Amino acid sequence: MGKLIIVKRLFLLSLLGAVFFPLASLAQQVEVKASADTDRIRLGEQVQLRLTASVPQKGVNVVFPQVPDSFGHFEVVRRSALDTSIVSGTQLFGQTIVLTSFDSGRWDIPALKFEVMNGNVADSAFTGPLSIDVNTVTVDTTKAFKPIKAVRTVGWSFWDYWLYFAIGISVALIGVGLFIYFRSKPKKVAVAPPVPVTPPYEIALQQLQQLQEEKVWQQGDIKQYYTRLTDILRGYFEQQFNIPALEQTTEELLQHIKPVTILNQQRDKLRTLLSLADLAKFAKLAPTPEEHANAMVQAREIVEWTKPAAVKDTAAEGTEEARQPAK
Known part of the structure; x- marks a missing residue:
C-alpha cells in the first residue's frame, strides 16, 4: 500500500514538472x-x-x-x-x-x-x-535680479504672410472672373409659347364657309366661285397628303390620289366636282344653282371624309351624345 502511494506521488510530480518546466x-x-x-x-x-x-x-x-x-x-x-x-x-x-x-x-x-x-x-x-x-534649476540668490527685457520688434517679411497674399489674390481673381462671366453671358430670351397649328382640314372648312358666305356665284361670278372652290381642295390635299395638287391637272390629280386609300374612296365624287369646275372655268358652262350648291356640299363631304380618323371618331361620339335623350 505504501509503495502505491509513493508511485502516485512520483507520477503527479512528473506531470507537474512536464507542465511547468517549459514555462520556466x-x-x-x-x-x-x-x-x-x-x-x-x-x-x-x-x-x-x-x-x-x-x-x-x-x-x-x-x-x-x-x-x-x-x-x-x-x-x-x-x-x-x-x-x-x-x-x-x-x-x-x-x-x-x-x-x-x-x-x-x-x-x-x-x-x-x-x-x-x-x-x-x-x-x-x-x-x-x-x-x-x-x-530643480539652481538659483544663485547672491546675485541681483536682472530686469525684464523689453519686447523686441521683428522686421516685417513678405514670406511670413505670403499665404494670406496668395489667398487674397486668388479670391480677387475669382471675383473678377465671375463678374466678367456673368456680365458677358448672354441673357436668356423668353421663348414665346408655340402658336397652336390649325389642322389643314379645319383651314379648308373655314375657307369653304367663307366662300359660301361671300355668295360669289349668287353675284354672277361663276368662274371665280369654282376657281376658289377647287383651289381650297387642292391646297388641302397638298397639306394633308403631300400631293402637289395645285400644279396638276384634273387627270393628274386623280392619278396621284390612288395610293391614298381614304382619298381614293372619294374619287368619283372628286372627279364629278373637278370636271364641273373645269367646264365652268374653261368651257364657259353655266351650271344650275342646284349644281353650285351641290358642289359646295361635295367639297365639304370630301374634307370631312378624309380628315384624320381620331378627329372623326371624336366628332361621332359628340354627335351620338347629343342625340341621346337626357335622363
Missing part, C-alpha cells in the same frame, strides 16, 4: 532589460529609456510592454519603432522611449512586463526598476 525554461531563454541614458535630469529635461530583449531560440516571440503616455511622475514624449537585429544567432529587439518629468524628486520607473510566447506556451519576463532624480 521559456522565461529563462529570454533576457529583457530596461536602461536609461542618465539617472539625473532637471525639470523638463528628457531621459531616454531603452528597452531590449534578447531571444536566443527561433520561434519565440516577445511582446514589448505598453507604456502609457503618462505614468507616475513621468510623461512620454515620443516612442521609436521596434528595431530588430541578429548577433551570433541571437535575435535582439529594442525600443527607445523618451521621458520627461516636471516634478522634482527621486522617482522610480517600475519593472516592465514582457510577454514571451512559443506556440501555445506563454510566459512573462520582467525588467528591474530604475530610479531617476529630477532636480
